[in-house]
Amino acid sequence: MGKGFYISKAVGVVGVILGAGALATIIALSVVYSQEKAKNNNNEVSTTVGPTVGPTFGPTTSKPAVTTPAPSNEAWDKYRLPKSLVPEHxxxxxxxxxxxxxxxxxxxFTGESTVEFKCTExxxxxxxxxNKLNYTELDNGQWARLSAVNSGVKAPAIKTSRLQPVTQYLVLQLDGKLLKDQWYHLFTDFTGELADDLGGFYRSVYMENGLRKVVATTQMQPTDARKAFPCFDEPAMKATFNITLIHDPETVALSNGAQRESKPVTIDGKNLKQTDFEQTEKMSTYLLAFIVSEFTSINNTVDNVLIRIFARKPAIDAGQGAYALSKTGPILKFFEGYYNSSYPLPKSDQIALPDFNAGAMENWGLITYRETALLYDEAVSSNSNKERIATIIAHELAHMWFGNLVTLRWWNDLWLNEGFASYVEYLGADVAEPDWNIKDLIVLNDVHRVFAVDALASSHPLSAKEDDIQRPEQISELFDAISYSKGASVLRMLSDFLTEDIFVMGLRTYLKEFAFGNAVYTDLWNHLQMAVNATGTKLPGSVQDIMNTWVLQMGFPVVTINTTSGEVSQKHFLLDxxxxxxxxxxxxxKWIVPIKWTKTATAQPPYWLEQKSATNNEMKTTGVDWVLANLDVVGYYRVNYDDSNWDKLLNALSTNHQLIQVINRAQLVDDAFNLARAKIIPTVRALSTTKYLNNERDYMPWQSALGNLNFFYLMFDRSEVYGPMQDYLRKQVVPLFDYYKTLTVDWTKVPTGHMDQYNQVNAISQACKTGHEECLTLVKGWFKKWMDTKINPIHPNLRTTVYCNAIAAGGAKEWDFAWSEFQNATLASEAEKLRSALACTTQPWLLQRYLEYTLDPDKIRKQDATSTIVYIANNVVGQSLAWDFVRDRWSxxxxxxxGGSFSFSNLINGVTKRFATEFELKQLQQFKADNSEVGFGSGSLAVDQSIERTIGNMKWIAENKQNVLNWFLAETKP
Structure with missing residues (x-):
């Protein structure tokens, strides 16, 4: 993307369309607001905010907004704020x-705001x-009132007031100049729509005891605080905030600060409450939150910090907040010790919302969650639901310091904020649940996950130039797997080669220096370097020199080790x-690569690959010795070997697989399949890594294999390869199925280990997927018993896979039963299991009906619409239906x-990941062309990635289909 400010044709057209839509909404709001103001002439309580004297919620007139953009060289037509004004409060x-x-x-909603700011020039x-606010015309005939803080300074009058919708500004032209180093107050009186768009100040709706309830809640990140009140909405523009909420007496009001006072007020005969909150710490606008609801809570106090869990009253009464409450305190205490910094607020509220677009949001002192990310019921929730809650709580609490206390200066460094939290969430969750061994799962959940994206030519570096990230949709596009999972992966690698002690030492001084301020990623490198210097640690270069090779260029290397010559080399790894x-x-x-390695299960001294090629004689082998590199997959790279070493590793897997530790067994499978896709090794060699699986009982290697074999399903479930592939995989998984049948005493007990519980799910899921009759009989029997008795006999861990397979094997009767249970589910995680399973039916008409439901928020919540479409696309029967549906309804x-969605990249990737033909490629290219004027928002990059992936899939099938078919046939011969 080019540097500097510009508006493309597509964005310009969209801006005009959205501007017209915003104008229509503003006119409608103006009518409502005028009615409300007229009703409130006789307010008994003044609602003026701040030191500037202004009108109460009284009559108003509004000028129509000016929507035509000014010439692009004007300040108001640029997306970044000028540096002339700095907010304070x-x-x-x-x-x-x-x-x-x-x-x-x-x-x-109606509101008043006073911002105190300093003029710096x-x-x-x-x-x-x-954005989308309608302003009251005040007694000066303008939409705002300006006053000077210093009585000796006269503020200039506001000459004109207008809106600039494309760049989302209120533009106030003055008849004189604000003076450098003087302080001013700006007062506004405004109305906004409490819409259901999941962004800014919005409404969430749920049913309780047959009654429809409404919650007013917020999601400000990254650029939606401006939808709630006029503000300097950039992360570096930190200020303190005093929030006051007017609300109905039966509701509770929450915000970032602790409640200072809540008192009854009467406005035009209406009995209301006014709740005032303590002033916040100095913070960014995107971390603000305010919520009005009828929720209830549970609480405890840990070292003078009040911890509260809020949710719908039936959920709290059912004890669904207890697990989150029990784990928040220990995780909070862990991070206090980890950062060597006390939690700076008096309370930590966490609230589960029925409608929430993200998984959770780290608002300082008032963290918001999807219900599935906070509420747990032991009788209904699965092992994975519990893990999700523990890790997300840890992720958000990690942000209380890294992100909130010290905040990125601009969104181009988002990766550091989210990548760090995505790394240390495993540390926090490990403290909460030490028996899970959860820190290993970062390899499957993050490292392997993001490799698939970062191996595309259309990937992008972790850090972008500030000038390249300007528009809100460009910012939203950064909330992707690169920022979260690659960020986590490279920070974990950094922590490993520095050692955790040095990493934490640098982190602590970084947080201390920049507390309540802003930083860039190189500030962290500087503090880590200080820690390196203080401890005398030897590195092949500075922290910045090493890490810039991972941060400033996209992708990652494949390291190739030749155990005959000792040559170690690297090159950019591309799937195509x-x-x-x-x-x-x-x-x-070229990367500076830290290599931890072993020779025949004996750990060796770490080796740094600083050039594209070097020789390490220690890596030469003779006889039966083998080399395995990237121990514990702490490095962000793949590894290839010479043929002889590959043969020795495969032999080790087949004869005594436990000689290779479990994480690296998962790595060997994942590396081999992806090296094969990149045409570095033969595909049949990758398939050979699965031959030992009939003896494998650990979760991570099985999960790695199934994840990679899913690509084979995507490529071949519409071809003649499918049958022999099913036969082979059935042969491999049945021993695992039988193992868990015995271990659980014919499925009556639950495995004790966290990962064993996961692998039991894999055993049933894959056995049923490959048509194992005993498995299909088992799941259909459980589901039928549930339908007949209305008492669910299926263990929560197994419900997702049992529901899916039973619905796939059934018809409309099973689907309608599951739909009814989905509608009546009282726990969000149970509803989620059913929502995904409903997409498993093989009946096209049911899938088409389900697609139509995604556009009806009374059937499928807006937060779940795009993921439901992806679930349907995951089904081979539903893929073409979902693609046609998305194309037809894209606008x-x-x-x-x-407006509030980061999910478009997942949607576009999800409905196109099976594409592997010339016809599908042309459809995808046409989709891009047809919708260039509408746009793709946060999914813009995903469109290009899908095109690239489709081309790669076409080539791969052409080169591999016959060999793969022959291999499966040979492996399944009697």
């Missing part, structure tokens, strides 16, 4: 209406972010080696879910 008062206006049907222009890499690399795709889907 906000007073914000908001009144959300939890019932719709009877005339317009709109839910609204003389200017006659105020730009402050504002013929793809054209157009992204420039400052290091010519609607994009406009309904684009």
């Amino acid at each position: 906000y007073n914000v008062k908001l009144w959300p209406r939890l019932t719709a206006d009877p005339t317009t049907g709109l839910y609204i 003389d200017t006659d222009l105020i730009l402050i972010h504002s 080696p013929d793809s054209e890499v157009t992204a420039p690399s400052p290091f010519n795709y 609607y889907i994009f406009n309904q879910y684009g």
